[in-house]
Amino acid sequence: MSAEKRVTQQIRTVERLLNEYERERNIPLARFLTAFYKRNRQMGSNDRRVISRLAYHYFRIGTALPVATVAERLAVAEFLCSSESQVVQYLLPDLYRFIQATSDEKLALLEAHTGFRLADVFPLQGLLSAGMDSAVFIKSLFIQPDLFIRIRRGHQREVTAALTDAGVSYRELGEYAVALPNGTRLGHIAGITGKYEVQDYTSQQTAKYVRASAGESWWDACAGAGGKSLLLMDHHPETALLVSDVRGSILRNLDERFDAAGIKSYRKKIIDLTRDTTAVLGNERFDGIILDAPCTGSGTWGRTPEMISSFNKHSIDRFAALQTHIAGNVVKHLKPGKPMVYITCSVFAQENENIVAYLQESHGLHLEAMDLLAGYPYKGDSMFAARLVRG
Numbered sequence: 598m599s600a601e602k603r604v605t606q607q608i609r610t611v612e613r614l615l616n617e618y619e620r621e622r623n624i625p626l627a628r629f630l631t632a633f634y635k636r637n638r639q640m641g642s643n644d645r646r647v648i649s650r651l652a653y654h655y656f657r658i659g660t661a662l663p664v665a666t667v668a669e670r671l672a673v674a675e676f677l678c679s680s681e682s683q684v685v686q687y688l689l690p691d692l693y694r695f696i697q698a699t700s701d702e703k704l705a706l707l708e709a710h711t712g713f714r715l716a717d718v719f720p721l722q723g724l725l726s727a728g729m730d731s732a733v734f735i736k737s738l739f740i741q742p743d744l745f746i747r748i749r750r751g752h753q754r755e756v757t758a759a760l761t762d763a764g765v766s767y768r769e770l771g772e773y774a775v776a777l778p779n780g781t782r783l784g785h786i787a788g789i790t791g792k793y794e795v796q797d798y799t800s801q802q803t804a805k806y807v808r809a810s811a812g813e814s815w816w817d818a819c820a821g822a823g824g825k826s827l828l829l830m831d832h833h834p835e836t837a838l839l840v841s842d843v844r845g846s847i848l849r850n851l852d853e854r855f856d857a858a859g860i861k862s863y864r865k866k867i868i869d870l871t872r873d874t875t876a877v878l879g880n881e882r883f884d885g886i887i888l889d890a891p892c893t894g895s896g897t898w899g900r901t902p903e904m905i906s907s908f909n910k911h912s913i914d915r916f917a918a919l920q921t922h923i924a925g926n927v928v929k930h931l932k933p934g935k936p937m938v939y940i941t942c943s944v945f946a947q948e949n950e951n952i953v954a955y956l957q958e959s960h961g962l963h964l965e966a967m968d969l970l971a972g973y974p975y976k977g978d979s980m981f982a983a984r985l986v987r988g
């Protein structure tokens with residue numbers, strides 16, 4: 598088959614895939630693709646790899662080029678997000694020779710020669726948190742983030758040596774943080790199970806807002822699968838920890854991860870933080886609370902670019918209302934003079950600074966530190982973290 602014919606066929610497949618995905622838009626693209634390939638077993642692994650890349654790139658340009666065909670959008674997206682592409686070679690032949698140019702050069706060419714405009718990719722830029730440059734944020738969406746691990750204390754040498762032996766290319770970002778190419782199959786590397794956690798680099802940086810002292814009692818109120826609790830226990834193993842979440846199933850994942858990390862002593866409860874928490878906790882008060890709140894997840898859209906175009910302002914309002922409700926309920930379980938660490942993986946001020954302002958104004962908390970932890974310098978996710986102390 599000629600290369601041109603193969604490109605035409607790939608575009609047809611993406612068109613069909615997008616039509617089917619339109620009907621199942623509530624599931625993540627990654628899950629949809631797994632099911633799509635199960636239904637299309639004739640596709641070989643090379644076809645699957647190309648089709649997945651095209652589908653992800655299609656979504657990376659968000660709401661730009663709204664009236665363009667799938668083929669036109671794919672050509673622009675491939676030009677922006679790839680350093681080699683047959684789609685660009687056949688559909689944008691005049692621009693193809695610039696495919697290895699810098700991202701800014703490619704953007705300038707597209708804006709001069711096509712209807713593509715950077716500002717159209719994501720229209721709600723005015724709502725970003727302070728410190729998040731909107732152009733830089735949008736450009737970060739064109740790049741597939743890396744995979745990050747946090748090596749558990751005392752295992753740095755063993756784990757990096759095993760990565761080297763396995764021929765994995767990695768970057769060390771600090772004493773414990775390592776970046777790996779996305780898709781690295783860590784489960785296949787012998788001898789490292791239980792010695793590392795998969796955790797984004799910015800998520801690892803939230804440790805500096807926690808600062809617990811030996812013997813203190815802490816509550817991880819939205820513990821999920823335990824990412825922040827594992828971080829806390831690695832730095833402060835003497836902490837008396839309560840973990841809770843509204844979902845019992847996710848806490849079972851937490852149990853497994855705690856077990857693998859050798860953490861045996863902790864309390865666990867299912868708590869819906871939108872209800873009266875005293876029904877479960879009575880008047881118990883903690884020396885510290887981590888509130889890693891449910892949020893839009895907009896800081897992780899580099900991994901889930903399908904969210905960019907399906908997103909609307911209503912979603913921010915809904916999460917901000919939930920976060921206000923939850924934060925107000927949680928704070929009464931904090932001892933005076935003690936910290937609450939508020940975390941989101943959102944880039945929107947309404948979910949970040951506005952919730953901090955609510956805790957200050959309505960609950961008298963004193964703000965010690967507040968930062969937007971931008972992930973794009975490291976090819977990672979962005980997060981927000983604040984440390985507030987109860988008066």
Ligand SMILES: C[S@@+](CC[C@H](N)C(=O)[O-])C[C@H]1O[C@@H](n2cnc3c(N)ncnc32)[C@H](O)[C@@H]1O
Nearest residue numbers: 819820821822823824825843869870871889891
């Ligand atoms: C950002 S995730 C937590 C991630 C986790 N801390 C970690 O580091 O792996 C937010 C969590 O809030 C939980 N959640 C959502 N609504 C809740 C509610 N009403 N009450 C308690 N937890 C809730 C979700 O189940 C989810 O696990």
